[in-house]
Amino acid sequence: MKQFDVIVIGGGHAGSEAAHAAARMGVNTALVTMKLEGIGVMSCNPAIGGLGKGHLVREIDALDGVMGRVADAAGIQFRLLNRRKGPAVQGPRTQADRQVYQREMQSIMENTPRLSIIVGEVTDFLMQGDRVAGVVLGDGTEIAAKSVILTTGTFLRGVIHIGDTSYSGGRMGDKASSKLAERIDSFGLPLGRLKTGTPPRLDGRTIAWDQLSVQEADDEPVLFSFMSKAPALRQVACGITHTNAKTHDIIRENLERSAMYGGHIDGVGPRYCPSIEDKIVRFADKDSHQIFLEPEGLEDHTVYPNGISTSLPQDVQEDYVHSIAGLEQAKIIQPGYAIEYDYVDPRALNADLSLCDIPGLYLAGQINGTTGYEEAAAQGLVSGLNAARMAQGGDVVHFRRNTSYIGVMIDDLTTRGVTEPYRMFTSRAEFRLSLRADNADQRLTEFGVDLGCVGNARRMSYQTKKEKLENGRALLSGSSYTPKEIAATGIRINQDGTRRTAFQLLAFPDVVFNDVKRLDAALEEMEPEIQEQLSRDALYANYIQRQQQDVEKLRKDEKHAIPSDFSYADVTGLSAELTGKLEKVRPSDLAQAGRIDGMTPAGLALILGRIRFLEKKTA
Amino acid sequence: MDTIFALATAQGRAGVAVIRISGSEAFEVAQVLCGALPGGRAPALRHLRSAGGVVLDHALILKFDGPASFTGEDTVEFHLHGSVAVVAAVLQTLGAGTARMAEPGEFTRRALENNKMDLAQVEGLADLIEAETEAQRQQALRGMSGDLSNRIEEWRSKLIRAAALIEATIDFADEDVPVDVTPEVRDLLGQVRRDVAEQLKGFSAAERIRTGFEVAIVGPPNAGKSTLLNALARREAAITSQIAGTTRDVIEVRMDIAGLPVTLLDTAGLRDGQDEIEAQGIERAIARARDADLRIFLQEPGTSLPISPLDGDIILAPKADERSDDAAAVSGKTGQGIAKLVSDLEMQLLQRTAAAGLITHERHRQAMSQSLSNLDAAMDRVESGPALYDIAAEEIRTAVRSLEVVVGRVDVENLLDEIFASFCLGK
Numbered sequence A: 001m002k003q004f005d006v007i008v009i010g011g012g013h014a015g016s017e018a019a020h021a022a023a024r025m026g027v028n029t030a031l032v033t034m035k036l037e038g039i040g041v042m043s044c045n046p047a048i049g050g051l052g053k054g055h056l057v058r059e060i061d062a063l064d065g066v067m068g069r070v071a072d073a074a075g076i077q078f079r080l081l082n083r084r085k086g087p088a089v090q091g092p093r094t095q096a097d098r099q100v101y102q103r104e105m106q107s108i109m110e111n112t113p114r115l116s117i118i119v120g121e122v123t124d125f126l127m128q129g130d131r132v133a134g135v136v137l138g139d140g141t142e143i144a145a146k147s148v149i150l151t152t153g154t155f156l157r158g159v160i161h162i163g164d165t166s167y168s169g170g171r172m173g174d175k176a177s178s179k180l181a182e183r184i185d186s187f188g189l190p191l192g193r194l195k196t197g198t199p200p201r202l203d204g205r206t207i208a209w210d211q212l213s214v215q216e217a218d219d220e221p222v223l224f225s226f227m228s229k230a231p232a233l234r235q236v237a238c239g240i241t242h243t244n245a246k247t248h249d250i251i252r253e254n255l256e257r258s259a260m261y262g263g264h265i266d267g268v269g270p271r272y273c274p275s276i277e278d279k280i281v282r283f284a285d286k287d288s289h290q291i292f293l294e295p296e297g298l299e300d301h302t303v304y305p306n307g308i309s310t311s312l313p314q315d316v317q318e319d320y321v322h323s324i325a326g327l328e329q330a331k332i333i334q335p336g337y338a339i340e341y342d343y344v345d346p347r348a349l350n351a352d353l354s355l356c357d358i359p360g361l362y363l364a365g366q367i368n369g370t371t372g373y374e375e376a377a378a379q380g381l382v383s384g385l386n387a388a389r390m391a392q393g394g395d396v397v398h399f400r401r402n403t404s405y406i407g408v409m410i411d412d413l414t415t416r417g418v419t420e421p422y423r424m425f426t427s428r429a430e431f432r433l434s435l436r437a438d439n440a441d442q443r444l445t446e447f448g449v450d451l452g453c454v455g456n457a458r459r460m461s462y463q464t465k466k467e468k469l470e471n472g473r474a475l476l477s478g479s480s481y482t483p484k485e486i487a488a489t490g491i492r493i494n495q496d497g498t499r500r501t502a503f504q505l506l507a508f509p510d511v512v513f514n515d516v517k518r519l520d521a522a523l524e525e526m527e528p529e530i531q532e533q534l535s536r537d538a539l540y541a542n543y544i545q546r547q548q549q550d551v552e553k554l555r556k557d558e559k560h561a562i563p564s565d566f567s568y569a570d571v572t573g574l575s576a577e578l579t580g581k582l583e584k585v586r587p588s589d590l591a592q593a594g595r596i597d598g599m600t601p602a603g604l605a606l607i608l609g610r611i612r613f614l615e616k617k618t619a
Numbered sequence B: 001m002d003t004i005f006a007l008a009t010a011q012g013r014a015g016v017a018v019i020r021i022s023g024s025e026a027f028e029v030a031q032v033l034c035g036a037l038p039g040g041r042a043p044a045l046r047h048l049r050s051a052g053g054v055v056l057d058h059a060l061i062l063k064f065d066g067p068a069s070f071t072g073e074d075t076v077e078f079h080l081h082g083s084v085a086v087v088a089a090v091l092q093t094l095g096a097g098t099a100r101m102a103e104p105g106e107f108t109r110r111a112l113e114n115n116k117m118d119l120a121q122v123e124g125l126a127d128l129i130e131a132e133t134e135a136q137r138q139q140a141l142r143g144m145s146g147d148l149s150n151r152i153e154e155w156r157s158k159l160i161r162a163a164a165l166i167e168a169t170i171d172f173a174d175e176d177v178p179v180d181v182t183p184e185v186r187d188l189l190g191q192v193r194r195d196v197a198e199q200l201k202g203f204s205a206a207e208r209i210r211t212g213f214e215v216a217i218v219g220p221p222n223a224g225k226s227t228l229l230n231a232l233a234r235r236e237a238a239i240t241s242q243i244a245g246t247t248r249d250v251i252e253v254r255m256d257i258a259g260l261p262v263t264l265l266d267t268a269g270l271r272d273g274q275d276e277i278e279a280q281g282i283e284r285a286i287a288r289a290r291d292a293d294l295r296i297f298l299q300e301p302g303t304s305l306p307i308s309p310l311d312g313d314i315i316l317a318p319k320a321d322e323r324s325d326d327a328a329a330v331s332g333k334t335g336q337g338i339a340k341l342v343s344d345l346e347m348q349l350l351q352r353t354a355a356a357g358l359i360t361h362e363r364h365r366q367a368m369s370q371s372l373s374n375l376d377a378a379m380d381r382v383e384s385g386p387a388l389y390d391i392a393a394e395e396i397r398t399a400v401r402s403l404e405v406v407v408g409r410v411d412v413e414n415l416l417d418e419i420f421a422s423f424c425l426g427k
């Protein structure tokens, strides 16, 4: 029997990132996927990044993951979202050439040392008592592993709906994983049902582009990877059009034929990514909705109309598409559809994404109730690092809320669970001002070097950058100036007698680097990239200092680890409701316990008291 | 969870003593002593007996089914005759059973735990228990009934709405929601800012109701200040004698005026000191008088003292009984003018308490002024436009958190310990 350290099931965004991370950690890894060409497939929108999501990609990249590099290689329309707002909330995004993305991802996977790709359907697990110890393929082959990561996305009991027809499927053109679903049933995991949808794809050659307004790529593209310098592909524009009264009439008249409104779907869909049916019902007073027409590739005629995802029957889709300006003659290549699927309540997971009750099994990606490629990939990374660590006999790798969006997401999922498909937003991160896309490498690369998941090239490049930043910061903070000296350079400043350093001046929103250059000729020498980075750091310095107090508090609470065999029933004074929630989530420390919905300060005090009591008893 | 019991009224002799039993076995525990419990909420009279069957007392029994009780648990109260021996015997009998004696503050802690109260309400209760006067009682009752908590909830939801509007423009920038949210955000922040500022203004009055007003009597030696104090307090608190300069230290008498707790200060007579000790006494007198909330000046018209009256202070001529002029005067000796003085005092103090807000504790004040300064900063950033929205959102977040501190939503373990430590057993 073949033997690996880590087996990853599924080659989607979670699976690819997980397998690559495990291999980077130095363990023997296998990636089992139904189809080789399935690696790196984007089921929905051919775009990577965005608000919050772009942050995740940067963090994956800072740990030497693959998503950022592949997106840079496939990007055909880079745009930095929120360019006019503060750097903390700016998110890099790009349209990606779907084929190039898949090709690049496959080639990286195939060329990664210690990573074997096995094509096949996993139908069962090998069990050793309670423990998952490998997988069984459809043809009966058994493969053993120290740990297994399951990343099957929407394939568990996936059901596709178009109007009133529905059939089993993992996504359009793929079959669902039914055998595996049965095995998972036998584990008795808490399962729920979610849904998501996708719009019809159009033939770009049948769209009247000349009648539409366009959105161009940024003049100065901002890429994902800290290692990339420039886009690899030609940049293209997107078209913009709108729905109109006629479109809305057609949809309204056919609502009961929509899978969602006809009562065929019970799963909960994302509120922030509504179908066109939803938009028209819920925002009845709006007479028009914007649609972006996004090319799926440079050599591909397929166009993705962003904003009209639907589960209406195909003939209605034809009608309403044709009612839209510029799309009168548009040909639908593939109809839009909705998909309903099983997910595992992520509160059944530990912070390393292993299942609390089934040793050896990790879950990552959409199966945990999230939506989106970036969310899936980030979880893949966490599970890959941890499964490898487990195989190596090392400790759990913890991602914290105060150092990464990845940490925010893992904590949200495992502590609060999900009520709709979970998507990252910048507002989920309470330490948003310090968790920026621009400083992901400063936050995480050294952490990754220590873990052993960062390669040499990145390690050295980061080292150089770090030295430059440190020198630059020393230069900016080294001398202070009187208000008079400062005013002499043209900077408007209160004559309050306070001396300020150039770094402190950069904290004023209206002071830019060029202004402070006049204070010290040596600043002229600084590389533009370093200037920009230090300006962004300076802008938030005061707030970050303030947040530091919160971080301290969090750290203090994180230090109070709750033993894994802690019995909440023994805590005198906890309400039955809270006891139930705590038993379900099994927080690893007091900080996490505090974030459980409905938790009270007194409850925390009681738990803390009990921990101390137990410590005293064993001491 | 353990069933607990304790004496809920003050220790020592009293008319009635109440013993409270709370917990899942409260009914069983009580039945051991009193036999069958009353059926509904109506009280019933029962004999309490020791394990040996000796009658301990004839007591009134009240039964509360959880969660509709103070602690949220099943609860029984024994209203006993307030004799030390009876109470001791009943406690002893209870202690021999399955229930245990409550720790200080444990009943309240359970109430908090079972969501019967939040922190602001707990503080209100602590104040209620300690309330000496009617105004204190009313204010504490307001704290306990959740008025403050309700206001905070209202502000909090407004701020969350404001934050959500800003967050929408941040997190959905690539979507179809480019409406200008500034006017609504400005409006929401402005409303909360105004309310919080108003409550802060009312703080000092509210705190006065809780801790008491200070009224200083000032005047030259021998003006009859001590006699007046004694008359007002109706007891011999200060030594009065004819020799000028008798009152060297500040003498305090606590009393109740119009339901408000008032500390009357009798200060040393203000004159050029004869010896060093007296000079020090005078200095202290001036300082205390300045810090007081209100001063009663006893001085001859046309004379002046080292301290001058402030707005609202009461100025009277001394020794009304010996005067022939028609100056407003008072005499502690005969009581002439005292009624008028008391009603003037009442009016002054009530005027000051009219502004009293809902915040009564220094802890509330600190949290709310923090919130206020965050709101100011947030409003400023919002006016600068979207470029600073991320910072505005951070300020709003901090403002919300500061407000939450008042009702104890977050980060208050230390404070909890403090609050519970200041409770006496069984409340």
Ligand SMILES: Cc1cc2nc3c(=O)[nH]c(=O)nc-3n(C[C@H](O)[C@H](O)[C@H](O)COP(=O)(O)OP(=O)(O)OC[C@H]3O[C@@H](n4cnc5c(N)ncnc54)[C@H](O)[C@@H]3O)c2cc1C
Pocket (backbone or CB within 6 Å): A009, A010, A011, A012, A013, A014, A015, A032, A033, A034, A035, A038, A039, A041, A042, A043, A044, A045, A120, A121, A122, A123, A151, A152, A153, A154, A155, A170, A171, A174, A176, A177, A180, A196, A197, A198, A273, A337, A338, A339, A364, A365, A366, A367, A370, A371, A372, A373, A376, A377
């Ligand atoms: C119709 C649809 C619409 C969507 N719309 C949106 C959207 O609007 N916005 C958004 O952000 N996200 C959307 N998504 C979600 C996004 O595509 C996913 O969240 C993301 O791709 C999940 O990544 P994953 O790695 O978890 O799963 P996937 O990318 O789905 O990968 C699962 C992989 O597992 C493999 N696999 C499954 N079962 C087995 C097995 N038994 N053995 C071996 N291999 C197996 C499959 O072949 C596949 O390669 C949509 C997804 C779908 C299907």
